[in-house]
Amino acid sequence: DYVLKPFDAAVLRARVDVGIRVLELQGKLSRRVTELEEALANVKRLQGLLPICSYCKRVRDDGNYWKQVDMYIAEHTEAKLSHGFCPDCFEVHVRPQMDEAEAEADAAKVK
Template sequence: MNLSAFHEYLNGPAPVLFFRLDGQGRVMSMNNYASQICGDLTAGTPFQDVLIDFQEAFDFQKIEDAPSEEHLLSIQTVSGHPQSYLFVFKRLGNLVLAFGRPDMQEMELLRTEMVALNQELVNLTRDLHKKNAELQHALDHVKTLQGVIPICMHCHKIRNEKQVWDKLEEYLIERADVDLSHSICPECMEKLYPEDGDDEC
C-alpha cells in the first residue's frame, strides 16, 4: 500500500484513531474516525486534553526508544463515555504520528455486557407480556354493574337492555358473574315462620 492509499484508508473505513502532533504534543490534524469519536478539536489542542486522567506531557524520548510499544489510554468521547485505545506513537521528523486501535479486551467486555443487557431486556419483555396476558384474563372475567337499573317496586324484577323483565337473581347471575344461594333473613323468618324463630337462618 503506497502512502496515498494509506492516507485514503486512514480517512475512510479504518476504525483507527489517527492524530498528527507537533513536537510539543499538540494536535495538528486527525482523521475522520477520530473526529467522530473525539469531536472536532481546535488545532493546537494538547493531545493530553483528549485523554482522561492524563495530566503529564508526553515523553517523546520514551516514544523514540520504544517506537513499537503500545500505550493503553482512555479517550474522552463526544458521547460522554470514555473508551480505551491502544496507541502507538511514531516520530516523523518534527512530527509525532499517533495511531490508536480499540482495546479488544474492553470491547469484548462491552460486548458481553451488551449481550447480558439484551437478554435481561428479552426476559423483562417476556415477563411483561405474561403479566399483560394475566391482567387481560382477569379483566375478561370481571363484570360490573353500572348506571341506573330499573327495578319493579313490587316484585323486584329488573328491566334489562332488551326491555324484558328478569328476576333479580337471574339478572345478577348473568351480568355480575356471581352465584346466588337461597337463604332467609331474620325479619322474613319471624314473619313467615314464627314457630321457628329461634332457629338460625
C-alpha cells in the first residue's frame, strides 16, 4: 500500500493499522495451516498400517514403544473408550469367574 504526498496523518494511521491487521491475519493463517498439516499427518498415520502384536494386541508407536490399544487410541485420537465384554469373552472369561465367586460365597454361607 502507499500514501500520496503530502500525506494526511489520519490516512497514514489508517494505512498503518490496516498493515498491522494484515500481518496479524497472515500470522494466524500461517499457524492454522501448520495445525491443519499436523492434523492431516495424524489422520494419514491413523489410516495407514498400524503395527500391532498378534499375540498381546499392543501397538507400536513412532518411538518404538509398545502400548495397549486403548492407550494408543486415547493418545492419538479424541475418541472416548468404554470398556465392556463381547458375548464370547463374557462366556469364556467372565462367567467362570462369576460362577467361582458365587460358589465361594455359597461355601462361606454353609460354614
